[in-house]
Amino acid sequence: MTNEPDLSAFLLAHAGFRTEFGRLAAVLPAPRDAAHAALIEQQVELVLACLHHHHTDEDTTLWPRLRERFPRALPLLDVLEEQHETVDADVAVLADRTRPAADRAHAAARLHTALGRHLDDEERDAVPLLLRAYTAQEWLEHGRQVVGGYDRRLLPALFGWLCSAGTPELAARALAEFPWPVRLVFRLRWWPAYRRRHHALYGTHVRAHAGRAS
Template sequence: MTDRPDISAFLLAHAGFRTEFGRLAAVLAAPRDAAHAALIERQVELVLACLHHHHTDEDTTLWPRLRERFPRSVPLLDALEEQHEAVDADVAVLADRARPAAERAGAAARLHAALGRHLDDEERDAVPLLLQAYTAREWIEHGREVVAGYDRRLLPALFGWLCSAGTPQLAAAALAEFPVPVRLLFRFSWWPAYRRRHHALYGTTVRAHAGRAS
């Protein structure tokens, strides 16, 4: 095993954030019917739970380690944390089902733009430091802790959504980090279920194999 951590799953989460808020902005304003509206709400809940979990992990675990190891990075990491806080208002609007649909769609569109810029900054400034701050084994252990922090009921849709957003190569690399039973469960159950969910949500079809182009 190389001592360089494989952060494919971390980057797969970024791919999910880069795509899903734009998709949600498009459908929030005009659901087809009550069933579609309910499915959109479940997707909003899933995406916001993942965003909160991801940002909390960065603010409480990853960035403190980088601050300790690389003191010169503190201003860059402070700026990334400020960007986390800057999106909170739109996250609150999107999460509020009592708000008019147009307001929530607008919040999703703003999140799509803001998070795209934020992730560009993070991948430029923080990711190279992560690759130096963690060994391969430490990163695997950290990844297990991250997954354990999720509500298990969300995992099938979460894995499916993120793999649908990433490239086949990135999805395959991220899935390779998990035990064989999880990969088999994903291949034969979670991924087919998510493909149906995605089509019901957005009216488009995702690839038949998460880790392959076709």
């Protein structure tokens, strides 16, 4: 049995960031009606809350551990932290509901590009170090702390969004880390609700089963 941590949930968050800012950039300028506009704003709030939570965890927990364990990687980690700061201005624009929709859509589009590059760098430079810096049990405990830090009211939509963005295989591996009652509630309630939410947001359908291609 391997003692290597399973980073599936971490990488599933990356998949969510890779997709959602581009989707939001497309719908922000032209909501169908007031209900659609409100749903878009809820999704913006959800995605930015997740991005903030993810980056804060990296800056305060993950990167300090890697800095301690792998001094030769300090220049790479410095770059990753600087990239977090470079997106702050566009995050602020996207979060500001008083800004024109076109400006916020452009900010989302820029975030889509900048975060894609950042995640490429992170998966190339930091993920191999995380696999060496954590045991499987340590990473599992860390993941529980990360999930516990979220507003519980966000979890149904958060789980649905991330699983919609990742491949079925990645979603299945990430979900396997959670206790069976959570997986059951996700399958019976959270995933069907998110499929409806996604269609209302973007006018497209996501797969019927989060962890299966069909």
